[in-house]
Amino acid sequence: QQQVKQSPQSLIVQKGGISIINCAYENTAFDYFPWYQQFPGKGPALLIAIRPDVSEKKEGRFTISFNKSAKQFSLHIMDSQPGDSATYFCAASPETGANNLFFGTGTRLTVIP
């Protein structure tokens, strides 16, 4: 059973466009919501993360929007660039301990010039 549901599975965006990836969860104990970026042949790397006490977090061209009541969060990539082409994973973790980081199934983003 997938604890974090992610969509779409793949996404093609024109350079300069906005890429949007959505995730949803059910477990209200989740308290930490990171996004990881993975290039082919590499391990995932943290891109940006949010906690449920804020509804939005922005870092450069990357923004997380968080809707606690709907148990949904999304990643927006503004002015998408070919260098952003990668697989993106949302994840969620409960508040305490070294517990599991539950990952979504990933979105393969392709930004075409």
Added chain:
Amino acid sequence: DAGITQSPRHKVTETGTPVTLRCHQTENHRYMYWYRQDPGHGLRLIHYSYGVKDTDKGEVSDGYSVSRSKTEDFLLTLESATSSQTSVYFCAISEYGQANTEAFFGQGTRLTVV
């Protein structure tokens, strides 16, 4: 990459043979994790460690064991490899636990069981 070395990077093994994957870190982080990555599943936690000789199971631990005799090394063992364990395995480390801080991932080990 944040001082994490996985070895080997690629391995092909036969069904029924034991296999050990190694993760070595130079960051002195307390927590270490083994994940497997499969299409359609994302990354799933196999086992993790919160200190020397302290380990616990993740969501897909069946068929795997781990050991941590030193802070810097975390070993993943497949006692008797099966084709369903064909996957890409990632080691990760974090300083305070994944609930609160960034997890750093290694480059991965691609394991094929034939």
